[in-house]
Amino acid sequence: MKPFQRTISIPVYLLFIIVLFSLVGISYSIWGKQSVVRGSEPGDGQEPPVQEVQKVLWWHSMSGDNGKVVDKLVNGFNATHKDIQVEAVYQGSYYDTLTKLKASIGSTIGPTMVQVYDIGTRFMIDSQAITPIQHFMDLEKYAIGQLDDAILDYYTVGDTLYSMPFNASNPLLYYNKEMFAAAGLNPEKPPVLYEDVAQAAQKLTKNGVWGAYFGNHSWYMEQFLANQGAELVNQGNGRDGLATQWQMNGEAGVKALAWWKGLVDKKVAFYAAGKSDDSKKAFAEGRVAMIFDTTAALRDILETVDGKFEVGTGFFPQAEVKDGVGVGVGGASNWIMNNKPEAQQQAAWTFMKYLTEPEQQAVFHINTGYFPIAEAAYELPSVKENMAKYPQFKTAIEQHNAAKSNQAAQGGVLGVYPDARKLTEHAIDQALSGLQSPQAALDGAAAAVNAKIAEYNKTLH
Structure with missing residues (x-):
């Protein structure tokens, strides 16, 4: 009988080990799922859940040195917004960009956000392919009083601001x-x-x-x-x-x-x-x-x-x-396309607000010649120093401020x-x-x- 007992004892022992490890695995799995549901508690040694990064594809028409300034602004945003990553892609002239955008409407290959020159405003509204900026402003009661009224007027039709001004010129x-x-x-x-x-x-x-x-x-x-x-x-x-x-x-x-x-x-x-x-x-x-x-x-x-x-x-x-x-006012504004997920559109809106901040507008103004759309930018030391060194920058601003608000100038x-x-x-x-x-x-x-x-x-x- 001993040989028979010896042959049985080995598989029973192995079976015991297998069952033991299985129970440990199930317990770990259940605990892991519960921890995901609960979220990591402070001090429990677990990493917080990873937040999904929203990617914003921005088509623009800024070439040469102006394009380098755009890249600088995008890099600054990406470095301070880990949950949003903007990819800026040059599409050629204003005309080229609008032509490419028209071809992309109705497909999934287009941008989340696009820079369109002033004269594209009517087409963009009629395309029904955009989410008006007014929508995002109303949702969060965005304080638009910080921005230049005359520039906003151009991109406002009726009582709706359809796009966010970016680069303004005359x-x-x-x-x-x-x-x-x-x-x-x-x-x-x-x-x-x-x-x-x-x-x-x-x-x-x-x-x-x-x-x-x-x-x-x-x-x-x-x-x-x-x-x-x-x-x-x-x-x-x-x-x-x-x-x-x-x-x-x-x-x-x-x-x-x-x-x-x-x-x-x-x-x-x-x-x-x-x-x-x-x-x-x-x-x-x-x-x-x-x-x-x-x-x-x-x-x-x-x-x-x-x-x-x-x-x-x-x-x-x-x-x-x-x-x-x-x-x-000449120049261009940024539009948000409505065929992208809501979270992606919201990320584009966050980036747009960043571009309108006085600090970013000051960088863009000093390095290009476009005048700021955020009035507080004029009070920044960098802008004052630049105007003292290059008084030519004052002319466009003075001409802009001298113009009266009417439909001809709009x-x-x-x-x-x-x-x-x-x-x-x-x-x-x-x-x-x-x-x-x-x-x-x-x-x-x-x-x-x-x-x-x-x-x-x-x-x-």
Whole structure:
């Protein structure tokens, strides 16, 4: 019997060990599940549950040095927000970004958040692909009073703020102070009226130097309308209802283009038909005395000139002195797409608020030339020091503050704005080259734009 008992005793012993370890495992499993439900108590030696990181894909159009500043802001946010990680991806020009966004709508490949230039506002609203910023503001009673009213006005249609302003700009007159002094002009007093600019250009044009070179941009014509108090489209500049008429061929637009053509005809303003705008390059090389450009180009212009001469900045020219008018806000804003999970949209909103804080706006302003949308940024030592060193930064801000709030300065709102700009630039070419009169060129553009507006509006019904 002993052999038989010996053969049985071994498996019973092993079975006992197996059962024992199984009971320990079950107990550990139950305890572990309970600990997950309860959460880790202080001092129990367990790691707190890991919080899910929300990823925000941000499409933007900031290139070159401006893009580097964007990357700096994103890195700063990611370093201080472990539960949110923003990935900023450059998509090309404003036009390119909007084109890519249109192609992505209805799919899952698009961004959580996108930077869209001012003229994309109507399309973005009509797309029904966005969550208005007003929604997030109302939920948490966000104090928007810290932000610049005039900038907010552009992106507010009706009583709704649809997007959060990010980079704000306006057009400036840049001029060579040394050339002004040599021509007998006051370098501290840039010309403001059309006639003053024409007289200055006449005096500055000599020895192979052109008095002026204004790039062929529809934005300049749009601003010429705004600072005459004229609206770009009907229906209160598209803010009281859907616009149906492009109005650049009215008195204000014809006056501006006729003045511009006069400078070209007198050979005191350079005009490059069919060529890209290289006015900044010509200005930095001392081949032209005055140019138009956005305030966002200020840092780049100063660095390119690199002290070869002193750069002056002045207000964008006006047809006549007129109270209650001024240029409108340019630039872009950030939008949140509604096809992303709610938590992801909320993360994008958190990032947007970060970008509007005075500290971030100060960094962006100093390194680009865009002016702050947070008014408290002007009080920061870094901004004050920068303005003391580079007084040119004050001009855009002073011009912005001088503009009165009205629908002309708020800017036009229409769904085919990018197309309207291309047609307007073609009209400018037709007029400056002498192929058509300013009136005829602008009439032709208006007819083409109106047809596109009508076609667009039909898609909304």
